[in-house]
């Protein structure tokens with residue numbers, strides 16, 4: 001197979017550059033440092049035990065950050081800490097030494113020569129016997145922070161090694177007894193301090209900040225890279241599994257080697273090899289007419305694996321025993337790359353996006369498998385594949401696209417920026433241009449839109465003056481996204497395109513339903529505010545469309561749940577619909593309220609289980625729209641209570657099933673006033689049907705199978721619950737009616 005342009009591009013970097021290191025060490029004579037600690041005085045080097053104890057006396061237990069929080073937890077970090085305000089670093093030699101040290105580390109870490117490093121004191125640490133710091137990554141406390149510098153003071157101790165990991169490589173540093181030992185490492189490296197076994201270990205830690213300055217790449221390879229880019233964007237892609245050619249790719253995603261936080265991702269803060277590669281790629285992109293941004297990617301790889309010791313087939317693998325490290329990766333089965341964030345083209349900050357990147361758009365000099373995954377999961381035997389291992393990585397990337405395809409490339413990721421561009425064109429009166437650009441979104445908009453946010457989309461849709469394109473832009477949303485802040489935009493769009501258009505869009509939004517109703521119920525809570533805002537914006541008809549759509553949904557729900565026989569399922573569902581009903585009536589206009597009341601009168605009696613909680617919640621404010629509902633409830637309850645009470649010897653249960661022979665038989669038994677048990681020899685299928693019927697109707701009948709003879713016998717027994725249920729229902733109805741009569745005037 002011919003090597004693709006992106007493969008050639010990735011190889012151009014391999015081995016071609018001065019490989020910077022992720023950590024580096026140097027020593028310096030101790031005399032240059034004059035260290036003064038308030039409360040402990042001048043610290044003489046090497047540090048001896050009495051001084052270490054004095055320092056501990058003025059220190060506090062060290063904290064460590066986890067996410068947003070700062071915690072003390074001696075199971076993670078056990079050391080004494082002094083803050084920078086407690087010590088001063090001086091001496092004529094120190095400043096000069098530090099300058100040299102920083103240049104040395106800049107070169108060793110492979111940063112461009114133009115970068116200027118600065119060291120900001122972070123803390124002084126004292127580790128006594130048994131103290132340590134578990135593996136962790138330093139948080140980048142400062143926007144320009146790129147690395148950490150640890151200066152170990154000379155002292156006699158054993159243990160307390162500084163161990164630094166990066167991309168599967170681990171380095172261990174020990175402090176000298178006489179000299180200062182300086183170690184610098186990139187912020188994305190995990191590192192730890194192993195427990196001190198004897199003596200004291202003392203360090204000064206510094207944040208290393210990179211001051212700006214861009215590096216100029218060598219001219220040579222840039223031309224070649226630019227050629228690769230031009231070819232990549234002009235050549236139809238082929239998918240990994242062969243098959244027909246696809247369109248030329250819309251982007252190229254070049255994966256970087258170091259890790260970056262969202263805050264730390266910037267052209268001027270790239271680390272080691274990344275900095276050089278980025279400089280070259282940007283120059284090449286410029287030449288090839290491409291735009292470049294930095295992005296954060298989530299990579300998931302699925303590998304076919306073999307146990308490290310070769311196969312020892314014992315019929316199965318015990319999954320609990322498997323350690324992902326005990327496997328050798330053989331074949332890459334699948335990889336998925338998703339971009340979640342990227343910088344803006346003007347480098348002013350960035351934005352959240354969501355973009356699935358296809359494999360023919362990805363290029364990397366260092367494959368992910370050479371890096372440390374942040375999570376691994378052994379999947380065990382997977383059908384066609386052998387045993388598989390999933391691995392997840394977080395990587396940064398440079399993303400490039402031809403300048404003329406920038407709009408679509410950004411919009412596909414759900415970029416706000418793309419919408420702003422449309423917005424700007426509309427503002428400038430370039431409707432034709434805006435429309436043509438918006439049409440480019442059609443193929444992927446249903447995927448990208450939710451990321452873009454309804455607010456901006458509404459603005460653009462209203463401004464386009466093209467009803468069809470506006471519909472396409474708004475279609476992917478769901479009504480649950482709509483809040484009061486959208487009222488003005490929606491009103492504007494409705495004003496521009498008319499009621500029929502608005503009705504189609506809104507009905508579409510109601511149709512886009514999730515499986516469960518919870519988010520719609522929550523959404524209805526905000527409906528009165530939204531409708532009010534629409535009326536204020538001069539669009540009462542849009543408010544009406546929303547309340548009408550809500551009622552269609554609610555009425556459907558009521559029909560479903562009121563017809564559910566099982567009380568334990570029906571009652572909570574109907575109760576949960578009471579609040580949406582109240583809010584809907586609050587939001588609706590007079591006529592609509594009357595229509596809703598009328599429709600409620602047509603619901604089955606169980607609707608009372610929704611209406612009563614609704615009435616209770618509005619009792620204190622006595623909203624006029626509810627009188628009619630209160631009257632209806634009172635009538636239903638009175639009718640229920642007017643029915644004669646079940647007599648003590650009346651065991652009849654009114655029921656009709658599916659009208660099959662078995663159901664008829666069951667119905668006859670149930671309907672009998674006197675017959676309490678029924679022994680029914682019945683084969684398996686028949687028994688199952690009867691079990692199901694009894695359970696789904698929640699009948700007060702015990703049903704057991706006596707496993708004797710052929711066929712077995714189904715034993716049905718009516719239970720006392722028949723009477724307790726009737727009594728409870730009556731008591732509830734009485735209580736509800738009493739409350740209604742006391743609270744609402746003229747309900748009866």
Ligand SMILES: O=C(O)CCC(=O)C(=O)O
Pocket residue numbers: 125133138150162191193203205
């Ligand atoms: O004491 C050291 O060597 C390192 C301390 C450290 O990792 C930290 O403070 O984050």
Ligand SMILES: [Fe+2]
Pocket residue numbers: 136137138148191
């Ligand atoms: Fe650290």
